[in-house]
Structure formats: structure tokens, C-alpha cells
Amino acid sequence: MTNNVPTAAILVIGDEILSGRTKDRNIGFIADRMTELGIDLKEVRIVADERAAIIEAVQALSGRYSVVFTTGGIGPTHDDITAETVAEAFGVTAPVDERAAAILQQHYDRTGREMTEARLRMARIPVGAELIENHVSGAPGFSIGNVHVMAGVPSIMQSMLDALTPRLPTSIVLQSETIEAHRGETDVSAMLEDVQSRFLQVQIGSYPYHDGEKYTTRIVARSRDSEMLASAVEALKSGLKAS
Amino acid sequence: MTNNVPTAAILVIGDEILSGRTKDRNIGFIADRMTELGIDLKEVRIVADERAAIIEAVQALSGRYSVVFTTGGIGPTHDDITAETVAEAFGVTAPVDERAAAILQQHYDRTGREMTEARLRMARIPVGAELIENHVSGAPGFSIGNVHVMAGVPSIMQSMLDALTPRLPTSIVLQSETIEAHRGETDVSAMLEDVQSRFLQVQIGSYPYHDGEKYTTRIVARSRDSEMLASAVEALKSGLKAS
Missing domain, CATH: 3.40.980.10 (MoaB/Mog-like domain)
Known part of the structure; x- marks a missing residue:
């Protein structure tokens, strides 16, 4: 097999x-x-x-x-x-x-x-x-x-x-990083879309949840290319700081 | 069974x-x-x-x-x-x-x-x-x-x-009638919605298709109540005449 x-x-x-x-x-x-x-x-x-x-x-x-x-x-x-x-x-x-x-x-x-x-x-x-x-x-x-x-x-x-x-049993090695946004999904969606459009080889997902006090969001970036992934994560972090 | x-x-x-x-x-x-x-x-x-x-x-x-x-x-x-x-x-x-x-x-x-x-x-x-x-x-x-x-x-x-x-093998007898609209689905959708809202025991479906010349629509009305069905079909026919 x-x-x-x-x-x-x-x-x-x-x-x-x-x-x-x-x-x-x-x-x-x-x-x-x-x-x-x-x-x-x-x-x-x-x-x-x-x-x-x-x-x-x-x-x-x-x-x-x-x-x-x-x-x-x-x-x-x-x-x-x-x-x-x-x-x-x-x-x-x-x-x-x-x-x-x-x-x-x-x-x-x-x-x-x-x-x-x-x-x-x-x-x-x-x-x-x-x-x-x-x-x-x-x-x-x-x-x-x-x-x-x-x-x-x-x-x-x-x-x-x-x-x-x-x-999962695939020959393709995927890496991922998770970032806590500390704010609701609608507050980061435009930024995510912008970063996604600049890093097409990175898949960016967002997961809204309630942390007991407020709605917040975890952002997960995945890629087969570790350098791309690192750059996208940098871009996401600056995006969060700026917004 | x-x-x-x-x-x-x-x-x-x-x-x-x-x-x-x-x-x-x-x-x-x-x-x-x-x-x-x-x-x-x-x-x-x-x-x-x-x-x-x-x-x-x-x-x-x-x-x-x-x-x-x-x-x-x-x-x-x-x-x-x-x-x-x-x-x-x-x-x-x-x-x-x-x-x-x-x-x-x-x-x-x-x-x-x-x-x-x-x-x-x-x-x-x-x-x-x-x-x-x-x-x-x-x-x-x-x-x-x-x-x-x-x-x-x-x-x-x-x-x-x-x-x-x-x-289908159900004890509930459904009857249906089909009406040819002779026009596109968007031209009849408001009328269908109106008739549907007045006959809640009748299910009204619309099926757009291309008859070779133009886009047209078949309307199907289904009900377990034959009198209701007849009234709804009348309403659909008048609706088509008026529109």
C-alpha cells in the first residue's frame, strides 16, 4: 500500500x-x-x-x-x-x-x-x-x-x-500555526482576506468561539511551505496589531 | 409490515x-x-x-x-x-x-x-x-x-x-397537478409565493427549463386535500393570466 x-x-x-x-x-x-x-x-x-x-x-x-x-x-x-x-x-x-x-x-x-x-x-x-x-x-x-x-x-x-x-496518512507534509485573535471574527475577516490573497499557498482558517467573557477567534494557518507559513503568520500578527 | x-x-x-x-x-x-x-x-x-x-x-x-x-x-x-x-x-x-x-x-x-x-x-x-x-x-x-x-x-x-x-409506500395519499407557465421562473416567483402563502396545505414547486426557444417553467402543486388542491390550481391559473 x-x-x-x-x-x-x-x-x-x-x-x-x-x-x-x-x-x-x-x-x-x-x-x-x-x-x-x-x-x-x-x-x-x-x-x-x-x-x-x-x-x-x-x-x-x-x-x-x-x-x-x-x-x-x-x-x-x-x-x-x-x-x-x-x-x-x-x-x-x-x-x-x-x-x-x-x-x-x-x-x-x-x-x-x-x-x-x-x-x-x-x-x-x-x-x-x-x-x-x-x-x-x-x-x-x-x-x-x-x-x-x-x-x-x-x-x-x-x-x-x-x-x-x-x-493523516498523506505524503504531503502540512505544517500549521495557531494565533489567538482576542477579538470577534467580523473584526478580523477583512484582514484575513487580505493576508489570504497575498499568501495563496497558505490556507488560513478562522474559528470563532466564546471564551466566557466575549466572542473571540482562533486563526489557523496551514501550508506545505514552512517559509511561506512563517511569512503569512508574521503578516497575520502585524494585521492583528494594526486593527 | x-x-x-x-x-x-x-x-x-x-x-x-x-x-x-x-x-x-x-x-x-x-x-x-x-x-x-x-x-x-x-x-x-x-x-x-x-x-x-x-x-x-x-x-x-x-x-x-x-x-x-x-x-x-x-x-x-x-x-x-x-x-x-x-x-x-x-x-x-x-x-x-x-x-x-x-x-x-x-x-x-x-x-x-x-x-x-x-x-x-x-x-x-x-x-x-x-x-x-x-x-x-x-x-x-x-x-x-x-x-x-x-x-x-x-x-x-x-x-x-x-x-x-x-x-411511494405511504398511507398518506398525495395528489398533484402540473401547470405550464410559458414564462421564466423569475416572472412567476412573486405570484407563486403569494399563492403558496394562501394555501399552506398545498406544496407548490417550480421547475425552470429551456424549451428550445426560451426559458420557461413548470409549476407543480401537491396536496393531500383534493379541494384545496383544486382551489390552489385555480389561483395559480388566474395568477398566470394576470401576470
Whole structure:
């Protein structure tokens, strides 16, 4: 397989997509990213939040493709069953993970909210899994085997996919840097657009979130060219100082 | 099964969706329609235009759910392999169908274009299949077993789904009427919105197409209430006369 193009599948987990209540925006985003990375997206499945359907799809897809991305079902409510169900598909359990609990605790301390039992559900991670950083809302995703489990909310999913990208099986090495804007997304969008237009080989993403006091934004710059990346990051930092 | 809610799956066939080049708009539309009809959409798959992938998905989904909708891959080019591949999944062939060829011939006669070998490809229909009317561009879809094969272009898919709706396994009887507007969609959109706002139990759809001379529009009204439907159709006809 070393010389072959890596393959991928997406598994969208969500009753709300199947009912039409929510229109999926993640498939197109992940598809674009796969194309950028030279990974061949071969299949997408959307299933309900049902144990048997999720396990069957995870096993079928993870056996067939180099990587599998799941979106949805990792929130704090009782119908968010993705973590324990993916664990079950791999024959392990998903107890509360100390690393994930610490990240959540930090996030809630920083945003002045309390850790609750429901929120602690989001720290359940399959044994042996690696965490996927979430710049937007704290609660991490995770990777187990070749399956990468991400949130369903598009801005969070995009942040997780950015964090995950350097670990994906592509021959193209992507580097990334994250900058905290300390202000809302609309206050930096013109500057971002300007910098983006000057650095076409750098992909610049922005992730708005609420830090407990105000809406603020994390900016992520990614490139295969480290010098370009450094120059773009410089430009972003000066842009932030000037604005 | 008589008392159970019917179930459905969607199979999107299209490299262009998997590459991210085209963003799917059909899944959300079909999902909404299923909800309106009381059909439980259980699964969606997106696969490439590849014989083995299509056959496997058609067989898996048609064995498991009451109805399956496919979109994409029924155009005139060599990579449009849905018709013969779905036929193969059902163990039949897909020769040129006389009914479909006549519909295409009529369409090209009316729009002043020539029937070509490529266009005749769109008349290949699995043996034993029922046609699905296409108000937009002539070339029909088809139903074989519980699998309904539709176009990938959203306006055409929507027209086919409307034509198909009365045949779907729901206890709710929908009636529909089609009106030819003889003018472009933007010339009737305000009138349609007005009539729609007065007849909330009638679903009014509009399907723009080029009739060979000009852009024109077919209007389709659907309702479970035949008196309401008749009144709405009257209102649409007066609206067209007045505008």
C-alpha cells in the first residue's frame, strides 16, 4: 500500500440530518480537504444515532479504507452515543479519560461554568485512543485505529480536522500555526482576506468561539511551505496589531 | 409490515460529490420530503461511479429498506453507468427502452435538437422497470423493484421526486397537478409565493427549463386535500393570466 494513494470514508452520525431538520455541511468540507491532501474519498454514509447501525458502518468502513472520519454524536446528551459505540466496534470500553476531563475542566474554569455530569460525558474516550484538539469548545474528539471521531457542529469539526490534518496518512507534509485573535471574527475577516490573497499557498482558517467573557477567534494557518507559513503568520500578527 | 412506518435510503452516485467539486443538495431535499410523507429515512450512502460499489450498495440498501432513491449517473456520457449497473444488481439488462426513446425523441423534436447516440444512452432502462417522468429535460428516471433511479441535477431530481411521490409506500395519499407557465421562473416567483402563502396545505414547486426557444417553467402543486388542491390550481391559473 505504500505507493498507493490513501483512501478515506466519512460516516455522518445524526438523526437530525436524516430527518432533514439540519442540512449537512461537513461532507463537502471534508471532501475538499481530502482533495487538497491527495487522499481519495471513496464513500460516505449517513446513519441514525443507533448502536447497531454505527457499529456496522464503522467496522465496514474502517476495514476497507485507510482512514475514516465520523462526525456527530459526541455531545453531552443521552442520545450522543458515538464514543461508546465506536469503542464497542473496536472491542474496548470508553470510560472518562483523565486527559479529556482535564481539558474540559480547564475550559469550564476559564469560561466560568461548572463541570456537570452531562458535560463530563464528553470526556468519555475509548481506551487507547488519541485525543483530537478542539480549539472552539474544549471537548476533544479522538482517533482510535484508523477512525477519527469529530463533532457534528461545522465550526468545531473544522477545528478538529485542522488539528488532525498533520497526522493523516498523506505524503504531503502540512505544517500549521495557531494565533489567538482576542477579538470577534467580523473584526478580523477583512484582514484575513487580505493576508489570504497575498499568501495563496497558505490556507488560513478562522474559528470563532466564546471564551466566557466575549466572542473571540482562533486563526489557523496551514501550508506545505514552512517559509511561506512563517511569512503569512508574521503578516497575520502585524494585521492583528494594526486593527 | 403493513402497520409499520415505511423506511427509506438514499444512494448518491457521484465522483463529483466525493471530490468536493459539487456540493450535494439532493440529500436534504429528499430528507425533507420523506418527513412530509411519514417515511423514515434510515441511511444515506455516497459512492463513486464504480460498478462494484454501486451494485453492492443497491443490493444492501434495497434488501434492508422499503424504498431506495438513487441520484446521479444517468446522463449521456460514458461514466454515467447507473442504469446498466442497477439493472445488473437486479439480474437484468438495460437495453434502449422504446417508451423512453419516444419521450427523448419528442423532447428533441420540440426543442429543435438532434437525437444522437450519446443522447440515446439516456433511454437505456432495465427490463421490467417503470419510468419516472422528467418535466425538466425529458430523459426519464426509472423504478425497478423498490429502487427509484433519479438524476443528480437538483431541479431534475426534484421534478422526478414529485412525479414519483404518488407511487411511494405511504398511507398518506398525495395528489398533484402540473401547470405550464410559458414564462421564466423569475416572472412567476412573486405570484407563486403569494399563492403558496394562501394555501399552506398545498406544496407548490417550480421547475425552470429551456424549451428550445426560451426559458420557461413548470409549476407543480401537491396536496393531500383534493379541494384545496383544486382551489390552489385555480389561483395559480388566474395568477398566470394576470401576470
